[in-house]
Amino acid sequence: ALKAYADLDYAIADQVVNSDFDIDRLELEIDDACLQLLARRQPVASDLRFVTMTLKVVTDLERIGDLSTNICERVLEFEGTAAAIRPKIVVEMGESARDMLHDAMDALVAGDVRKAQEIVGRDREIDEKYASLFPVIAQQMCAEPSVVDQLMRTLSVAKYLERVADHATNLAEMVVFMVEGRDVRHLDAGDGPVLRKARLN
Numbered sequence: 001a002l003k004a005y006a007d008l009d010y011a012i013a014d015q016v017v018n019s020d021f022d023i024d025r026l027e028l029e030i031d032d033a034c035l036q037l038l039a040r041r042q043p044v045a046s047d048l049r050f051v052t053m054t055l056k057v058v059t060d061l062e063r064i065g066d067l068s069t070n071i072c073e074r075v076l077e078f079e080g081t082a083a084a085i086r087p088k089i090v091v092e093m094g095e096s097a098r099d100m101l102h103d104a105m106d107a108l109v110a111g112d113v114r115k116a117q118e119i120v121g122r123d124r125e126i127d128e129k130y131a132s133l134f135p136v137i138a139q140q141m142c143a144e145p146s147v148v149d150q151l152m153r154t155l156s157v158a159k160y161l162e163r164v165a166d167h168a169t170n171l172a173e174m175v176v177f178m179v180e181g182r183d184v185r186h187l188d189a190g191d192g193p194v195l196r197k198a199r200l201n
Contacts (some may be wrong), residue, residue, distance in 0.1 A: 001068035002094040004075045005086065005157060012070035022064035026101035029075075030058045046178075053178040057108070060167040060174075064101065067160040067167075074153045074160075083148045087136065090158050093129050096122070097165040104171040119168065120184070126165040133158050 004013040034055050037043060043051055063092050100119055107115040176184050 001075075002091070002098055003069040003095065004072050006091050008075065008078060008081050008086075010076060013075040016072040017069050017076070020065055023062055026060040027058045031055065046181075049178050049181060052176045057171055057174055060170045064164050064167050067164050070160050071157050074157050077153055078150070081150060085140075085147055085154055087133065087154060089129055089133055089136075090154060090161070093126055093158060093161045093165075096126050096129075097161045097168065098170040100126075100165055101171075104168045104175070107172060107175045111175065111179045113176055113179050116172040117184075119172035123165050123169040126162055130158055130162045148194045 001013075003009060004016060007194055031130050034051050037051050041047075092154055103115060104119050106112070107119065133155070137155055141148050170185075171186050176182050
C-alpha cells in the first residue's frame with residue numbers, strides 16, 4: 001500500500017484492495033482455531049496467555065489490512081487527476097509505520113520483550129508527524145482551493161498510517177503480555193516502571 005501511494009502505482013493498489021478478502025478469511029480461520037483450543041485443551045498459564053493474545057493480535061492485523069485497503073482506495077481516487085499531492089512527511093510516516101509493524105511481528109515471533117517495549121516508544125514520533133501535517137495542509141488549502149479534494153485524500157492516508165502505527169503498538173504490547181504476563185496497555189510514559197500485573201500468571 002505504501003509503494004502504491006509513493007509511486008502512484010494503480011496496479012499495486014488494485015492488488016491490495018483485492019487481497020483484503022484473504023486477510024478476512026484468515027482472521028476467521030485463526031479465531032476458530034483458537035476457540036477450538038480453548039474448548040478442547042483448556043489451556044492455562046502461559047498457554048492461555050498465548051491463545052488470548054492471538055485472538056487480539058489477529059484483530060489488529062485484520063484492521064491493518066483494512067487500513068492498507070483504505071490507503072489504496074485513496075490512491076485509486078488520484079487516478080486521472082492532474083498532479084497528485086503527496087507530501088514527503090506522509091511517505092515518511094508510512095515508512096516508520098511499516099518498520100514498526102515489521103519489528104512488532106519479529107518481536108512476536110521471537111518473544112522479544114525488549115524490542116516490543118522499544119516499539120511502543122516509537123508511536124509518539126508518528127503521532128507528532130501526523131499533528132504537524134495539519135497546519136501545512138490547512139495553509140495549502142487556503143492558498144489553492146482547487147486541490148482541496150486531493151489534500152483531503154492526503155489527510156486520510158496520513159490518518160490511516162497513524163492508525164497502522166497504533167495497531168503495531170498494540171501488537172508490541174501483546175508481546176509483553178504473552179511473555180511476562182504484564183498488561184502494559186494505556187500506561188503513560190510518565191508512569192515509570194510501575195506496571196499492572198495481569199491475572200493470568
